[in-house]
Amino acid sequence: MKLTLSVIKADIGGFVGHSASHPDVINEASESLSKAKKEGLLIDYHITSCGDDIQLIMTHQQGDESEKIHRLAWDTFVAGTEVAKKLKLYGAGQDLLSDAFAGNVKGMGPGVAEMEFEERKSEPVLIFMADKTSAGAWNMPLYKMFADPFNTIGLVIAPTMHSGFAFKVHDLKEHKKITLNAPEDIYDLLVFIGAPTRFAIKAVFSREADEIAAVTSTERLSLIAQRYVGKDDPVCIVRCQGIFPAVGEVLEPFAAPILVEGWMRGSHMGPLMPVSLQESTPARFDGPPRVVAAGFQLAEGKFIGPRDMFADVSFELARQQANEMADMMRRHGPFEPHRLPLEEMEYTTMPQVAEKLADRFIALD
Numbered sequence: 001m002k003l004t005l006s007v008i009k010a011d012i013g014g015f016v017g018h019s020a021s022h023p024d025v026i027n028e029a030s031e032s033l034s035k036a037k038k039e040g041l042l043i044d045y046h047i048t049s050c051g052d053d054i055q056l057i058m059t060h061q062q063g064d065e066s067e068k069i070h071r072l073a074w075d076t077f078v079a080g081t082e083v084a085k086k087l088k089l090y091g092a093g094q095d096l097l098s099d100a101f102a103g104n105v106k107g108m109g110p111g112v113a114e115m116e117f118e119e120r121k122s123e124p125v126l127i128f129m130a131d132k133t134s135a136g137a138w139n140m141p142l143y144k145m146f147a148d149p150f151n152t153i154g155l156v157i158a159p160t161m162h163s164g165f166a167f168k169v170h171d172l173k174e175h176k177k178i179t180l181n182a183p184e185d186i187y188d189l190l191v192f193i194g195a196p197t198r199f200a201i202k203a204v205f206s207r208e209a210d211e212i213a214a215v216t217s218t219e220r221l222s223l224i225a226q227r228y229v230g231k232d233d234p235v236c237i238v239r240c241q242g243i244f245p246a247v248g249e250v251l252e253p254f255a256a257p258i259l260v261e262g263w264m265r266g267s268h269m270g271p272l273m274p275v276s277l278q279e280s281t282p283a284r285f286d287g288p289p290r291v292v293a294a295g296f297q298l299a300e301g302k303f304i305g306p307r308d309m310f311a312d313v314s315f316e317l318a319r320q321q322a323n324e325m326a327d328m329m330r331r332h333g334p335f336e337p338h339r340l341p342l343e344e345m346e347y348t349t350m351p352q353v354a355e356k357l358a359d360r361f362i363a364l365d
């Protein structure tokens with residue numbers, strides 16, 4: 001059976017500030033998707049949140065970029081925004097950049113990660129969701145999962161993975177894409193994905209079986225809207241086991257927290273902290289950035305789960321390290337490298353300040 005797994009997400013209002021989602025908004029979204037399931041459009045769904053972002057996790061048979069599915073997600077977010085407005089939640093409708101749906105939610109604010117595949121005899125999938133960060137945050141974890149034998153021993157000892165994976169990379173500024181193969185192209189690949197503000201891994205494929213392994217949302221709200229509308233707070237779907245890395249290999253990169261862009265006002269570098277779904281409530285300086293992992297077994301398109309993968313005690317040290325890294329970064333206050341370089345800051349008063357002081361700037365001798 002060909003199945004499509006779609007994760008469509010948006011921030012449609014924060015409770016309190018940008019720290020979490022409100023249960024009434026999630027309930028409203030549940031009603032909308034439950035109706036679509038009864039009507040047969042969806043096989044199954046699960047709604048969850050990471051910080052102030054709500055994720056609609058859906059299975060269906062409409063394929064990628066289906067207008068019906070995208071319209072359902074859009075209408076669901078619009079209905080949720082109405083609830084958020086009544087509660088005067090913070091930034092109600094924040095990620096809905098347009099007033100009217102035009103066939104596809106791409107470029108309209110919500111983030112989208114979708115993949116179509118034949119469900120295997122056993123189909124374990126992990127859905128990663130992050131808050132207070134942006135699309136490039138998945139680059140290093142995906143590289144480690146699918147190209148680094150120090151993370152994924154299966155690349156060395158599993159015959160089904162030994163021929164490596166292909167990485168589809170998007171250039172978010174020039175709107176171009178390229179596919180590079182691991183292991184032979186890894187040095188070229190790293191030239192690009194090591195610059196995650198501009199290049200983001202969109203998808204990964206098994207070269208052995210030409211099967212989709214992972215897909216991310218790479219929309220950049222600031223580029224779409226040309227003004228501050230929050231960081232992108234991306235999602236990522238990864239299939240596990242068999243011809244793909246084991247569940248533990250897919251989770252392993254998050255045990256060593258790295259610095260990503262986002263955090264306060266979308267304008268800072270901070271550690272990506274792996275947390276349980278319950279702990280995805282960024283509070284300190286609106287952060288630090290969070291990542292959660294919902295694990296499911298799919299059974300004829302039905303979601304068996306979720307299991308809250310980062311709730312495991314083995315991620316406690318990573319959380320502690322992330323808190324220490326957060327302290328180290330906060331010590332820089334308004335200075336780089338905690339504050340992002342000027343061109344990457346989501347908010348900046350630089351043009352106004354420069355204009356105000358234009359007369360006082362004089363040429364260097």
Ligand code: 13P
Pocket residue numbers: 246248
């Ligand atoms: P099991 O023997 O528990 O199936 O585990 C196999 C495996 O590959 C774990 O990484």
Ligand code: 13P
Pocket residue numbers: 011018051052094131132229230231232233263264265266285286
């Ligand atoms: P979100 O992108 O999660 O809405 O956060 C915005 C922000 O400014 C946090 O300080």
Ligand code: MG
Pocket residue numbers: 011013014017018052091094230
């Ligand atoms: Mg928000």
Ligand code: MG
Pocket residue numbers: 011018051052053131132230233
């Ligand atoms: Mg958010």
